[in-house]
Amino acid sequence: MSGNVLRFTTAGNVDDGKSTLIGRLLVETQGAFEDQIEGAKRENERRGGKGIDFSLLTDGLRAEREQGITIDVAYRYFATPKRKFIIADAPGHEQYTRNLVTSASTSDVALILIDARHGMLTQSRRHAFIAHLLGIRHFIVAINKMDLVDYRREHYEEIRKDFTTFIDRLGGAAIYCVPISALKGDLVTESSTRMPWYTGPTLLELLESIEVDDQQHKLHFRFPVQLVSRPPASPGFPDFRGYMGRVVSGSIRVGDHVVVLPSRARTTVTGIVTHDGLLQEAFARQSVTLTLADDLDVGRGDMISCEPNPPQVRTEFKATLCWISEQKLHLNQRYTLRHTTKTVRAIIGEINHRLNVNTLECESPISELQTNDIGQVRIKTLQPVVCDPYSVNRQTGGFVLIDENNDTVAAGMIEEK
Amino acid sequence: MTHNWTHLRELESESIHILRETVAQFRNPVLLYSVGKDSSVLVHVARKAFHPGPLPFPLLHVDTGYKFKEMLEFRERFTTEIGARLIVHRNDDAIAAGAHPLKLGVARCCGQLKTAALLHALDKNQFDAAIGGARREEERSRAKERVFSLRDTFGQWDPRRQRAELWSLYSGAIHEGETMRVFPLSNWTERDIWQYIVQEKIPVVPLYYAQERLVVRRNGTLIAADDSIHLKDGEVPERMWVRYRTLGCAPCTGAIESRATTLEEIAAETGAAKISERSTRIIDHGTNTMEDKKREGYF
Numbered sequence A: 001m002s003g004n005v006l007r008f009t010t011a012g013n014v015d016d017g018k019s020t021l022i023g024r025l026l027v028e029t030q031g032a033f034e035d036q037i038e039g040a041k042r043e044n045e046r047r048g049g050k051g052i053d054f055s056l057l058t059d060g061l062r063a064e065r066e067q068g069i070t071i072d073v074a075y076r077y078f079a080t081p082k083r084k085f086i087i088a089d090a091p092g093h094e095q096y097t098r099n100l101v102t103s104a105s106t107s108d109v110a111l112i113l114i115d116a117r118h119g120m121l122t123q124s125r126r127h128a129f130i131a132h133l134l135g136i137r138h139f140i141v142a143i144n145k146m147d148l149v150d151y152r153r154e155h156y157e158e159i160r161k162d163f164t165t166f167i168d169r170l171g172g173a174a175i176y177c178v179p180i181s182a183l184k185g186d187l188v189t190e191s192s193t194r195m196p197w198y199t200g201p202t203l204l205e206l207l208e209s210i211e212v213d214d215q216q217h218k219l220h221f222r223f224p225v226q227l228v229s230r231p232p233a234s235p236g237f238p239d240f241r242g243y244m245g246r247v248v249s250g251s252i253r254v255g256d257h258v259v260v261l262p263s264r265a266r267t268t269v270t271g272i273v274t275h276d277g278l279l280q281e282a283f284a285r286q287s288v289t290l291t292l293a294d295d296l297d298v299g300r301g302d303m304i305s306c307e308p309n310p311p312q313v314r315t316e317f318k319a320t321l322c323w324i325s326e327q328k329l330h331l332n333q334r335y336t337l338r339h340t341t342k343t344v345r346a347i348i349g350e351i352n353h354r355l356n357v358n359t360l361e362c363e364s365p366i367s368e369l370q371t372n373d374i375g376q377v378r379i380k381t382l383q384p385v386v387c388d389p390y391s392v393n394r395q396t397g398g399f400v401l402i403d404e405n406n407d408t409v410a411a412g413m414i415e416e417k
Numbered sequence B: 001m002t003h004n005w006t007h008l009r010e011l012e013s014e015s016i017h018i019l020r021e022t023v024a025q026f027r028n029p030v031l032l033y034s035v036g037k038d039s040s041v042l043v044h045v046a047r048k049a050f051h052p053g054p055l056p057f058p059l060l061h062v063d064t065g066y067k068f069k070e071m072l073e074f075r076e077r078f079t080t081e082i083g084a085r086l087i088v089h090r091n092d093d094a095i096a097a098g099a100h101p102l103k104l105g106v107a108r109c110c111g112q113l114k115t116a117a118l119l120h121a122l123d124k125n126q127f128d129a130a131i132g133g134a135r136r137e138e139e140r141s142r143a144k145e146r147v148f149s150l151r152d153t154f155g156q157w158d159p160r161r162q163r164a165e166l167w168s169l170y171s172g173a174i175h176e177g178e179t180m181r182v183f184p185l186s187n188w189t190e191r192d193i194w195q196y197i198v199q200e201k202i203p204v205v206p207l208y209y210a211q212e213r214l215v216v217r218r219n220g221t222l223i224a225a226d227d228s229i230h231l232k233d234g235e236v237p238e239r240m241w242v243r244y245r246t247l248g249c250a251p252c253t254g255a256i257e258s259r260a261t262t263l264e265e266i267a268a269e270t271g272a273a274k275i276s277e278r279s280t281r282i283i284d285h286g287t288n289t290m291e292d293k294k295r296e297g298y299f
């Protein structure tokens, strides 16, 4: 767990009821305020609608409200006595790949909405595929609009079976299904008498109790250096030299042997410094400053790691790219690659194949990638990248590509070999 | 995982990471210090981020001339105590010309005393990144804002041309003349802010605590009856127990009725609040929305 904060992304087709569901979750957990709800009501009435349209509460930009579509990922917050929740709300239509890739990259759980009447459509498969590709291994499937199928169990069971079969094909993940009516409120935050055949938790109870055992914590120690700390002498710190960063995986103790990459210099951790005092041990997700036994040439972009099982040092690798720019991918053009705290020049040498997200088939030969395409490429970098495969470590396996306009054009995931 | 890794530790650690990325990626960053509770938290987290070193950037306060005197006193005391470098910037021309919300309207007054002043200060000091305490929860257009949020050469925000922000990779690449706004507290809520202030014993301006104060009711908002607000005919100041949820300019910031006199009571009251804090800011009322103001360069 990441400190009792659950970060989840939402995905659903247009009209499956995502705005209604999130609106209800926010209102019923007091994640939305009365004046905001009133404002959404007034705005709806001005356009001739009646009552509250929850999408007016969640769609933050004027263009979105005017066109009635959600353009961009929005972040929402609510809390219960058990947990704080961060929702990355990805819109279902325009730019869905770009938005879902973005929101999934920071999430531990995907909440997938499916209309009970329609069952699992191509789009639901796409959403599940992208979330799984980005490393999400916990899926909550909210089977919505149960009121429109008379709260009948068959619909729920069929979708549950289809979803599980599909995820198994992708390599598996934990799946939790809950039948709901976002509109009527059944099994969202309150129990329901209309589905006696369902004895599991409500959606909110699921969100509160789901265990996303912190994957990053169990992995090997990785510490990308953000900055070198060399402050003027102060009481207690007469001649300080430390390395600032966030432990992205594993843990480290004072006295541990470490290796600095890519230089491969070996040394020992002598101190873990924080404003709240010196620590004996630091864990994944903690921002700290490390001091080392030897005066080495260590700077931003270097990675401090445990001695056995160090990361790989590579200048050439295969990667899966999610192409998010409106400009096509250009082979042999230079891009800037940003990975952990390191920025290097990179060239895409070849495109191995493009993934058809509907059929899951690899298409080749392929000469270009366009917006929302997902493909496997071979990348060369001018300086070494210290990394792990994305399938092993999301924080040291993920990167972005930036073009000469400074636009972020692709999200990348480094592969095994 | 360690048993004491709370949601506040998680938020703090993420914010420290963002602050360090800012210092690593920009030539001349500045922290926009508005003297309010979010600024207090931001400065506190920044001090933690760079410990045992000093703050690696100055604080900039855009002073409209209408700030509460308690805010200015607190600002002097607090920045001296922590040894921070403070830059105060005002739009002196507009102030000399008598800019006032009753005269110009709230939107134009804010445009001159805040937005124009801020853009001028960034330009004059050649700051390339401005770190602010805005949170996504505050307002629906802010819910769409990136942590590293680009401003063009006119200081303007284009919500349709935002860069994708993935994992914890923040891209600070900018062209000549562009600037970045950085929001390390993006994922914090008002409740988190008060819980953290209690936990860390962070000093805040006394106006956040309830006390009997002289106020007038104006358009349903409780406004402090001090010299700057220009009493209108028929407005009679009254003494009430009030406090502020957010602090801005005296003529445009409403108080709420409250008896919360300790941090714990404030945190509890915030946890139960049914109205958003921005509702007490007159700038957020009316047709010129936060999105419009942000597009123009407002913080």
Ligand SMILES: Nc1nc2c(ncn2[C@@H]2O[C@H](COP(=O)(O)OP(=O)(O)O)[C@@H](O)[C@H]2O)c(=O)[nH]1
Pocket: A012, A013, A014, A015, A016, A017, A018, A019, A020, A021, A055, A144, A145, A146, A147, A148, A180, A181, A182, A183, A184
């Ligand atoms: N009957 C019924 N209608 C629903 C339910 N959830 C949402 N709707 C309706 O479905 C339509 C689309 O909902 P909306 O939340 O805007 O879907 P979105 O496009 O996924 O955000 C609206 O008319 C909702 O009132 C539900 O559980 N039952």
Ligand SMILES: [Mg+2]
Pocket: A018, A019, A055, A070
């Ligand atoms: Mg919607």
